[in-house]
Amino acid sequence: MGDYIVKCVSCKAIQNPYALSCDCGSSLLRSEYSEVQLNLMDLPGMWKYCPWLPVHGIIRGVGEGSVTYRSEALSRELGLKNLFISFSGFWPERGALMKTCSFKDLEAPPTMQRLREQNDVSTLVVASAGNTARAFAHVASVTGQRLVLVVPESSLHRLWITGTTNPENISLIGSKGDYFDAIQIADKISAQEGFVPEGGARNIARRDGMGTVMLEAALAINGLPDHYFQAVGSGTGGISAWEASIRLIRDGRFGENMPRLQLGQNLPNAPIYCAWACEELGAVAPECMYDDVLFNRRPPYAMPGGVKDALGATGGQVYGIKNEEAHQARKLFESCEEIDILGAPGIAIASLIRAIESGEVRPEDAVLLNITGGGVSRLKEELCPEMLKPDFVASNYEEALEFLGERSSQNLNLKS
Ligand SMILES: *Cc1c(COP(=O)(O)O)cnc(C)c1O
Numbered sequence: 001m002g003d004y005i006v007k008c009v010s011c012k013a014i015q016n017p018y019a020l021s022c023d024c025g026s027s028l029l030r031s032e033y034s035e036v037q038l039n040l041m042d043l044p045g046m047w048k049y050c051p052w053l054p055v056h057g058i059i060r061g062v063g064e065g066s067v068t069y070r071s072e073a074l075s076r077e078l079g080l081k082n083l084f085i086s087f088s089g090f091w092p093e094r095g096a097l098m099k100t101c102s103f104k105d106l107e108a109p110p111t112m113q114r115l116r117e118q119n120d121v122s123t124l125v126v127a128s129a130g131n132t133a134r135a136f137a138h139v140a141s142v143t144g145q146r147l148v149l150v151v152p153e154s155s156l157h158r159l160w161i162t163g164t165t166n167p168e169n170i171s172l173i174g175s176k177g178d179y180f181d182a183i184q185i186a187d188k189i190s191a192q193e194g195f196v197p198e199g200g201a202r203n204i205a206r207r208d209g210m211g212t213v214m215l216e217a218a219l220a221i222n223g224l225p226d227h228y229f230q231a232v233g234s235g236t237g238g239i240s241a242w243e244a245s246i247r248l249i250r251d252g253r254f255g256e257n258m259p260r261l262q263l264g265q266n267l268p269n270a271p272i273y274c275a276w277a278c279e280e281l282g283a284v285a286p287e288c289m290y291d292d293v294l295f296n297r298r299p300p301y302a303m304p305g306g307v308k309d310a311l312g313a314t315g316g317q318v319y320g321i322k323n324e325e326a327h328q329a330r331k332l333f334e335s336c337e338e339i340d341i342l343g344a345p346g347i348a349i350a351s352l353i354r355a356i357e358s359g360e361v362r363p364e365d366a367v368l369l370n371i372t373g374g375g376v377s378r379l380k381e382e383l384c385p386e387m388l389k390p391d392f393v394a395s396n397y398e399e400a401l402e403f404l405g406e407r408s409s410q411n412l413n414l415k416s
Pocket residue numbers: 102103104131132231232233234235236237238293294342344345372373
């Protein structure tokens with residue numbers, strides 16, 4: 001499975017498979033799989049796409065995949081003939097069984113599997129506004145991987161998991177400030193010996209994991225869609241959908257149609273929208289956003305292989321969506337499709353509504369709407385998730401490092 005090389009998008013030089021960057025500059029690296037055609041493996045969930053994932057094995061018990069179905073009610077409401085919904089979350093009636101209810105459940109499993117393959121005993125460090133932390137915590141609770149999560153204090157309410165409630169291998173650090181401050185603390189921790197960063201948009205396992213949304217959809221639709229709608233913060237999911245589409249076109253069995261990236265950002269924190277629309281970015285705070293999991297101050301935009309290239313190559317668009325619009329769109333979706341969804345996908349739905357109004361999307365176009373998270377209420381009915389409690393709240397990285405130092409010496413004392 002997964003025979004691949006890793007190349008710099010910019011200079012094409014072959015890299016160490018675990019590298020995150022190339023000496024030539026800021027370019028992203030990309031995996032190139034030896035199997036040009038996607039041959040599914042007889043494995044559970046997302047692992048069936050292993051030939052196009054940068055892993056040589058799987059983690060049993062995690063790795064549920066996304067599910068694509070043809071919409072009826074919302075499709076009728078919007079006047080579309082070919083609306084397909086990709087659902088990442090918990091919705092057993094449709095076969096969606098993600099335990100932390102967002103498409104971050106597609107990023108954590110292959111990332112953790114790669115650490116295992118490197119025999120890396122380092123502690124993985126992840127900064128997150130909530131959904132990513134939850135997904136990594138879930139996988140780590142199954143594998144025992146040592147993990148440090150840095151999560152803004154205001155996002156700690158998102159840190160529930162099912163199953164083990166107090167895994168000793170996980171340190172949860174609440175951080176003062178916003179997601180960007182959490183990233184900076186995590187960067188400082190992961191630069192210490194014994195820690196590794198997860199790599200964000202630079203991590204090919206995250207991108208190719210999210211890319212399985214497009215693989216699953218192309219198989220369900222039996223071809224590539226005309227449009228791909230997604231709410232973005234960093235835009236990594238957009239890059240992933242583009243990369244997966246390149247592979248599917250090369251496969252030859254899914255047509256030559258490059259799906260147009262239709263990305264939605266939540267105003268006022270919409271750096272991708274602002275960069276795309278050439279507007280001035282004012283100073284903004286995450287508190288006024290509809291879903292602050294989309295808050296991001298430094299998305300992988302202009303680097304080779306990044307969001308700007310993805311938009312250019314696909315003839316894409318970016319929409320700036322206000323809270324009220326997102327809220328209305330979310331309500332419309334929930335009443336039509338009869339499942340609760342997170343705030344972020346409301347921004348994708350509102351973008352679709354805008355695109356229909358402007359004539360950008362025509363009634364007969366094949367549209368893939370990525371519902372990036374949902375079914376939390378549905379999951380709570382069935383699986384009784386419990387909150388992870390923060391082990392420490394840090395105002396800066398010095399405090400965080402001191403705490404981790406004390407914790408590891410305590411662990412050593414316990415062992416001796
Ligand atoms: C992370 C996240 C997004 C945005 O993902 P990108 O990394 O910007 O592509 C959208 N929706 C949900 C639910 C998320 O958790």
